[in-house]
Structures are given as structure tokens and as C-alpha cells.
Amino acid sequence: MSSQKHVEMTAEELHCQYEYMAKVKEILQHRYVHPPLAHVHSFGCQANVSDGERIKGMLAEMGYGFTDSTDSADFILYNTCAIRKGAEDRVFGNVGELQHNKRSRKDMIIGLCGCMMQQEQVAAKIKKSYPHVDIVFGTHAMHKFPQILFQALTQKQRVFQIDDSENVIAEGLPIRRDGSYKAWIQIMYGCDNFCTYCIVPYVRGREHSRRPEKIVAEARELVAQGYKEITLLGQNVNSYGKGLDGDVSFSKLLRMINEIEGDFRVRFMTSHPKDCTHELLDTISQCDKVCRHIHLPVQSGSDRILKLMNRHYTRDQYLDLVRYARAKMPDVTFTSDIIVGFPSETHDDLLQTIKLIKEVEYDALFTFIYSKREGTKAAGMDDPVPEKEKSLWFRELQAAQTEVGSRHNAALVGKTLRVLADGHAKSGEGYLTGRTDSNAVVDFKADDGHIGKFVKVHITKALSWAVLGEIVDE
Template sequence: MERKQVLVPEADLARQRDFEEKIKAMFAGRQAHPVACVDTFGCQQNVADGQKLMGMLQDCGFTLTEEPAQADLVILNTCAVREHAEDRVFGNLGALTHAKKENPEMVIALCGCMAQESRVSERIKKSYPLVNLVFGPHALWKFPELLWQVYESRKRVFSVDDEHGTIAEGIPVVREKGVKAWVSIMYGCNNFCAYCIVPYVRGRERSRDPQCVLREVRELVEAGYKDITLLGQNVNSYGNDLGIGYDFADLLADVDKIPGEYLIRFISSHPKDATKKLFDTMARCPHVAKQLHLPVQSGNDRVLKEMNRRYTREKYLELINYAKSVMPGLVMTSDIIIGFPGETEEEAMDTVSLVEEVGFDALFTFIYSPRPGTKAAEMPDPATRAEKQKWFDKLLETQNAMSAKLHAAYIGKTVRALVDGESDDPAFPLTARTEGNRLVRLKGDKALIGQFIDVRITDSNTWALYGEPV
């Protein structure tokens, strides 16, 4: 894919800024003060997209609220990865029916990965007339134009064509207050894992120019953000499409050169593209957190092949062992799917044995959820839900015991942690994160928020550490 086909021209972005001014002028002429709500579901990439939407909304003259009932414009920024997330979105649409009756001028928009699925957009078109605007991830950069079309035509607008993926630089962003920020370094995916809808809704991989990424990270550090996560569907393949001999490890090394007190994290990684060069770079770069989220999904080779993961159990363990050898104390997390179509109990227990062998600090675990349009959704799936639940419970039992044991080993130790917010526990009113991203419930004054401090760990459980400032 040539870069000229990927980057949105500056003239097209300037056109969007013109539409922002038109919308702002329209409301000024009505002496109106419009309010917008962006309700985001799903992954951190969706969070980053939502922050861009909020940036464009502010430039259109909107103020922002978290309460849909108070808004003149509600945007549901959706996720298509899990059936549960999809059900929540349709539930929220139902709830908005009452708000729209109270405020008939309310505009309701649906965007994100769900919107890009033709079956969803058709369902919205036929069964949810209250939705005024539907657009997919490819059209996010031209949101001001689409919104203007809704206001000008007073008709429903759908922008869900299967387009080439693009990169639009310079879109305004409204970031969360605090110490954490997210930076998208690439978009799309080329892997077509059998269970995953993402390549179909977010398009092929396309990497941002490294200088644009470095500039954004530098600006975040200068603005006081101290926990910055680089985002991509598969960050380990960053740069493959640039054609300049520059990969993700090179980007990490350059980010690490930015002066300041901060940590860099990244998600997600694909084991087939993880390299010793990456782990060596992590080991030597002080700003890069010694934390690795490397989704394995299954511990059985046949299931991995059916998933189209393109690595084996042995290859995964080889990667983990090397990473641990160059980064002693590395905090390891992973994603696992139990009950993939055709999986047997013995194969599911292979996954449990892998979890025991690796010694993950924590897992993100799922019972397989079929997504229409993926290869796995068409596969025979003889195991019952009850059987899958039994295997899943065994996985959780194993991991929870391991997490509790690993956390207990912190008791009595002093660790460096970033105090990132307030907690709902009066005995431990603050929250913090270790370099390995372990949650610490912390005693202390909220004046500590935003600081790296030394914390003595006094207690733990399966999910968190407890401590006090040294």
C-alpha cells in the first residue's frame, strides 16, 4: 500500500475544519449552547477514537457531558469484538428512546467497529429510526462533514462504505485529566485470526510516521502525562508498511530518548511478530515499563492453528523465557479464549497447563463468543456452554491462585509506583500502579496524585497490593 493512499491530504482536513466552523456558526445564530455526550465501549483504541471525537466536537462549539439525557448530541462509540458489548449498545439505544421523546431535536449517532458491520448498519436503518448518523472507523476523520449533513438535510446519514483505511494527522484530542494517555501508532490488522472481526471493520495495517508519534509523545510528556500507552492492533508489526527499515523496537528506542519522568507501555502484541530485538530494547530502555502483555489465546497447537495464530506453544514459551531472561521480574499478562469451536476438554487443559508453566501475573479471560462474518462463526462447535464454563472455571481457579501467590510475594518489599487517582476505600484512599501495572491501594494524601513514589507493600489479595508511602 502506497503512503499517498493512506495519509489524508491537508486540504481534506482543512475542509473538515470549515464544517466545524459552519456548525459553530449555526448554533451561534440560534443563540444555542449545544451539549454532546460521547459514550465509548471496548478497547483503548476506541477510547483514543472517542477522544478525537470530543476534540472535534469542542471545535464545533459543543460542551461535553457524561450524561446522555442532558445532551443535544449523543454518540455511541461502539465495539464489535464481543457479543456482550454489542448487546449493551442496543440496550443503550433503547434507553435513548425516552430521552429523544423529551428532546426531539436530539441527534443520536452510532460509530466505531459495530457501525462498520453491514448487518448492524442495516439493522439500525430498519429498526432504529431514532439514530440519525452512522459511521465506521474509516470515516471518523470526516465526522464534522457528516454531522453537518445531518443538520442541513434533516435526514439520516450513513457512512459505512468498505474503504481503504487512512491516517489523519492533526485531529484535535480531548484527553482525560490525570497522568495517563494513549497514543495510536498504527491502525488496522492483517492477521485475520479466525475469531476476530477487527480486520473486517478497521482495515489493513497502516503505520503512522515515526516523527508524528514521537512529537505526540513529547507533547504529552511536556504536558505532565506520566503513563503513556502506545496502541495498535498488533504493535509488533509497526513499520512493516513504511518501507524505511524501521520497526517497533526502533520506535520504542527513540521514544525512550525523550527526556522526562514517565513510563511507556504498549498493547497489543502478537507473538508471531515478537522478537528478541524487541525484548532487548525493552530491557535497556529505562522509560519502557518491564511489563509484557502477549496474548496467547490457547496452549494447544491444534487450536492455535485453527485460530490462525501462526505460532506454536513451544514458540510462545521460547519467547517468554527469553523475555524473562533479559528482564528479571518482568510482569506478564495475556489474553485467553476458552471454548473455541471444536476445542475439547483435554485441549482446554493444555491452556491451563501453559498458564501454570508461564506463571502469568494476571489474565484477561473469555469464553468464546461467535462474531458473524468471521471464519470461526461457521465452524462446528459441539461442546456445550456448561462444559465450556467448567473449563473456564478451572482456568480462573488456577490463575487466581497464582495471582494471589505472586502478589503475596510483594509483601514487605518497597516498590516504585505512580499515584494515579483516588480510591473508594477510605482505609486506602489512593490508587497507584507499579511499573508492572499492578494495582496498589495506598494510604496517603491526594496531594501525592501524579507523583512517582516509593511504596512499602503491607498486604495483598488476588487483584491488588496494599501499601503506604515510604
Template sequence: MSTKKNSSKPNIVKTFHIKTFGCQMNENDSEKISGMLKALGYQEETDVNKAGLVILNTCSIRENADERVLGNIGAFKTVKKTNPDLILAVCGCMMQQPEIVNQIVTKYPQVDLIFGTHNLHQVPELLNNYQVNGNRLIEVWEDSDTIVEDLPVDRKYPFKGFVTIMNGCNNFCTYCIVPYTRGREVSRQPDKIFDEVNKLVDDGCIEITLLGQNVNSYGNDLGDAVNFAKLLRELNTIDKLKRIRFMTSHPKDLTDDVIDAIAECDKVCNYIHLPIQSGSTRILKAMNRKYTQENILDRVNKIREKIPGVAITTDIIVGFPGETEADFLETLKVIKRCQFDSAFTFLYSIRTGTPAATMADQIPDEVKHDRINRSLKVLHQISHDINQTYQDQIVEVLVEETSRNNAKRMTGRTRTGKLVNFPGNESDIGTEIMVKITEAKTFSLDGEKIGQEGIHGATHTDDDAISANS
């Protein structure tokens, strides 16, 4: 859809800046947008005020995410006055909500181009159409049952990359907008995934992260020939690939077969993100999560039994409609019993269009804040205690980048996802090195790089350090 806005065609300045909000799926989408733009001859501009094209890739998982994006859009009203040829595009999950699009069209004339999650591949075409006509362009597909292959990807890191294995979600949790913004589940063909991973490895990539709203249900729409456990086992055979991660697992679909595959595959990192959301069976039913407190505890026990040294993280929503103090205490009980390494904790946020938005017994903000503070106190103590088991241990770290706070220090992650900071140099980036932990903190580990000679005297490895707390 095109709406009249400009009386003349914009001058084309072939530089771009992408600002990404939200999850790894959005990050991967932004890498694809960047890849398409560079294929068109655009160059990336780090200064958002100087770019000829600015793209805001939005997230709509929570209300404050919407408000943050709208605030960013509003700021471009001033930028446009000093840079009238700037093209401002907004895409992503927020644009799949008609009421948000209508709000932008009505209140934010500085936005030139709007597209959604399902027609990402149209970026070159949409940009060209806007530049030819000079009119605001809105193109949002309601849904799509296909995944467009072979899009160019501009990866942030040459040694690690995201690989989307499926799009969409069929779960329809009562609080979640994702099935409405990302659509129903569509799995990629396994040969396409293998081809992409092999190309990444040939290009120097040693770590991949498999992405999907619910990776455990991968292959459900492809028949009996493939499932997530089989995919992990097949990817584990690829030469020169060293680490396989994945996000995100739904507890109801984390089968024994998947747990066994993680345990058996040496390249699959012993780290699982398991978003339980609540520990109360009553609230889980209201959330439409399709599992109980007993199911959670069974899965965590099975994970720890089969995967020595595993790290398990989670998501917790506090203040879901109708949550009583007793329900909240059930969540605290599960947190303590599961001993999660860390957790993303959220205040329940009303998402218009979801069933939970109209539920009775919405929880007052002051109660939500009290409960989240109490949960964080418990979670932080558990994180601190688990990290203490790393003290003086030797761990394998994939070095990712220079520390943001100290140019003489590097930062990377263990196979269990622990953030490690240590003195080093840029030549370490993209390599796996051994680091002895000298100070274990609540949210990260400090260490010193050691040579191979220092490894021989070590009595513990990364796995040993964590299994002591399991």
C-alpha cells in the same frame, strides 16, 4: 448517505456525552471525538439525559458487546420522547458491519447519525450536515489506507496519554472480526509519532501507551528504516518522559529485538501483555494464530531471561470450536508454566462473517462455562501467589485518581501494571511516589505512602519483588 427522518431541523444544544465500549483504541478514538467537539464549542455533559449530543462509540469483538450496545440504543427511545432535540450518534467497530447498520436503520429510528472507524475525522462535517438538513445521516467508509494526523485530543488524564502508532490488522485470526472493522495494517510515520509524544510531554504528560492491534508489526509497511524495537529505543530518549507502555503484542511477532529493546530502555515498563488465546497447538492452528505451544513457552522464557521482574499478562479464549478436553488441559499446562500475572478470559463467541462461525463442533455453553471456571481458579491462584511477593516491599506508583470506593484513598499503578490503593490526597495525582505494600490481595495491592527517608532502609524494589516469583 442521508435518509429522510425529521421534518424540521433540530435545535442545537452544544453539549455532548460520549459512552465508550471496548478497548484502548476505542478510548483513544473517543478522546479524539471529544477534542473535535470541544474545538467546535461543545461542552461535555456528564448526565447522558441532559446532553444535546450523545455518541455511542461501539465495540464488536464479542457478541455480548453487540447486545449491550443495542440495549443502550434501545433505551434512547424513551429519552428522545422527553428530549426530542437530542442528537444520537453511533460509531465505532460495530458500524463497520453492514448487517448491524441495517438492523439499526430498520429497528432504531432514534439514531440520527452513523459513522465508522475509518472516517472519525469527519465528525464536524457530518454533525454540521445533519444539523443543516435534519435527516438521518449514514457515512461508513469500508476501508482507508491513511491515518489522519493532527486531530485535537481531549485526554482523560493530563499526565498520561494514548498514542496510536498504527491502525488495522493483517492476521485474520479465524475468530476475530477486527480486520473487517479496523481494516488492514497502516503504520504512522515515525516523525508524526515523535511530534505527538513531544507535544504530550511538553503538556505535562509523563506516561504514554502506544496503541495498535499488533504493535509488534509496526513499520512492516514502511520499509526497513523503522520497526517497533527501533521506535521504542527512539522514544526512550525523550526528556521528561518517564514511562512507556504498549498494547497489544502478537506472540508470533514478538522478536528478540523487541524483547531486547524492552530490557534496554529504562522508560519502557517491564510489563508485556501477550495474548496467547490457547495453549493447544492444534487449536492455535485452527485459530490461524501462526505459532505453537512451543513458541509460546520459548517467548515467555526469553522474556523472563532478558527482563528481570517482568510482569506478563495474557488473553485466553475458552471453548473454541473443536476444543477437546485434552486441548483445554494443554492450555492449563501453559498457564501454569508461564505463570501469567493475570489474564482476560473469554468464552468463545460466534462473530458472523468470520471463518470460525461456520466451523463444526461448536462447544456447548455448559462446557465453556465449566472450562472457564476451571481456568479462572488456576489463574487467580497464580495472581494471588505473585502478588504475595510484593508484601512489605516498596514500589514506585504513578498516582492516577481518587479511589472509587473511598475519597480518602488514592489509586495508581506500578511499572509492572499492578493496581495499588493507599491513603493520600488529590495533590498526589499525576506524580510518582513510593509506596510500601501492607496487604497483597489477589487483584490489587494496598499500601502506605512513604517519604524518601523510608526508602533508604528498603532492601527490595518493585523489580526485586516480582523477580522472586519469576
């Protein structure tokens, strides 16, 4: 199946949503003496966080302030994640607790949106078992949020919008960013890969890309505002450009953003190995603002499991990409995602994955025990290995990565690295933390005035999960 055609929100539709924002603002001004407060929490991946920033942008336009506390909120919205069962269970638990908020504040509004809500069975469960939830909308209806909220405020009845129509790229809606020096830019939406374990294509829809000129304009505006790190987001950024007119690719988009003047750096995620080309690796090596760090999810080191996962590459093809990248960029680092305990996986398959970890020498891994997702092909596969054994395998894999990661950190001792100070560290009072261009975690003693700035740090000590250092005077 091919990806969806490029569909953008029309100027008329955008104007209509802004009119709804104005109507909601007028309603709120009549109902509240002070601006009402909204609590928005996004579960899951960076794409969800980015969606949450757009939701908060619309809420701010409608006159809401914001609070970190559900107890003081007049409006609560959970932006949900469906990637693993544990994420769904947390949402149901948190939503259940909100019935107490509703009892004490009858006029408050509680909403759910995002990937979980795009699943009909989940929306049906919310409708039946959680009567205190007022609005529910899926990923495909995100751009209609002002209209949905207006309906909830005026009709005094629950609003459920689970739209199965084509995904729409909504340019021009407001954004309220969570940070002042690091920002996300969504460059594409959806996924065409249909890995057998993954629910994303079913809840996020098919691949569709934003126009490059819109992305570059957003990046240029962020740099002008002083942002130091821009992360380009997509379920598979390597396939960026599908459905667009003209000859555009992710490599070309990176070059366009790299040409923007200013002191900033560019990251991206996530890359799919089957679409990671030599052209892309050449581009990264030639762009001075693109970080020499590639998140390249492998999921398994066993060809048999990779085929069952529908990943469309082999172990050798993956290793060829790593070797080519290192030939072009000796300082490049890799991180990855790995699933342990996929249906029919054996301990021998796991050992092949551990061997791959030692061959690639990842700087860090995001490891997960397989989570069954109803509606995916893998959900119907035989899964005979008990959870207890999978947990033992999981620890075995983590131990292998800890040894590799510790060795990588030890190799940084004595070097002076460029770090973007990101906030307070866990190492102790007076310490800040940040990341290098290669994504290494660095803790160093400094005052809060350095947060959001690039600093030079001389590395003095290696820990298992980070390195320690001292600021070097410029």
C-alpha cells in the same frame, strides 16, 4: 494478502474538515443561547477510547461542551465495539433506551459510530429498527465526522456513512484527552492477522502505520504537558512500520520515544507473539522508560487450537519467548488474553492451557468465553460443547490463575515499589490506587494531592487482586 499502502489525509482534506467544524459552530451559536452539551461514550478497547478522544476534540472545536448524562445532552454519540456479542447487545440495549430522550427533545441528535457500524448488517438493522438514530458512520469515516454532523444539522435527514474505501491516517485533527497524566497514542491502525475468531480486520481494515516523527512529536508534547504514562496502541504493535518508507520498526520507535527527556514511562499493547522478536525484547531490557511488563496474548495452550485459530505460533515457540525475556529481564511480568470454549476445544485442550498458565506464571489474565462473530472463519466451525460446560471450564481456568496471581502478590510484600497514583481505591476511604512499572495494582493510604504523581510505596499486605502498602517519604 499484503497490508495497505500508507495513505494520509491531505492538507486540503484536513482544511475542509476544519471548515465544516467552523460551519457547525456557527449553526450552534445561532440555535443555542448556551453552548450545547455532548455525551460521548466509547465501548470496548483502548483503541476505541483513543478514537473517542479525537471525536471529543472535534466536538469541542465545533463549540460543544460535555456531560456525563444522556438526559442533559443535546448530542449523544456511542462509539461501538464489535469484538464480542455481549458488547453488541449492550449497545443495542442502550440505543433502544434513547428513544425516550428523543421523544422529549425532538431537536437532539443521536449518533452511532465505530466497529459495529462498519458491518453492513448492523448498519441496516439500525436504519430499519432504530429510527431515532440520526447519524451512523464506521471506522473508515471517522475523519469525516465534522462533515457528517454538518449534513445532519442542515439537511434534516438521517446520514449513514459506511465507507469501504482505504483507511486514512488523519494527522492534525484536534484531541480532547480524558486524563491529565495518562495518555494513549495510536501508532498504527488495522490488522493483517485474520485470526479465525476475530472480526477486527473486517471492521478496522488492514494494517497501516503512522509516521514515526508524528508519533515522537506527540509523545514529546505530552511529556512537556506533564503526562507521566504514555501507552502506545495498535492491534499488533509488533508489526509497526508496514507500508512506511525507510527502515523503521517497533523496536526503533521505542528507542526514539525512550530518548525523550522527562520523568515518564511507556507502555504498549497489544503484542502478537508471532511478531515478538528477540530484538524487541532486547530493546525493552535496554530502555529505562519502557515498562517491564508485556501483554502477550496467547489465547490457548493447545497447539491444535492455536492452529485452528490461525495464530501462527506454537506453544513451545511462545514459551521460548517468555524464557528469553526473563533471561534478559528477571523482573519482567506477563499478562495475556485467553479464550475458553473455542469451536471443537476439548477439556484436554483446556488442561493444556492451564498447564501453560502455571509454566508462564502470568501476573493477570483477561479471560473470555468464545463469542461467535458472523463473517469470521470460526463462525462456520462445529461448536458442540454446551455453554454450561464452557462456563465450568472458564471457572476452572480462573481458579488456576487466581492461585498464581495470589502467589505473585504475596512475593511483593516487604518490597518498596514505584507507583503512579491513579485515583481512588476500592479498599476504603482515604485510599488511592495505582500501578507499578510491572503493572501490579497497589492500594495505599494517601490524599488526593498524590494523584497523577509517582510515589514510593512499601508493600505490607497481599490480596488476591492487589497489594496494600504505605507511602515511603522521599
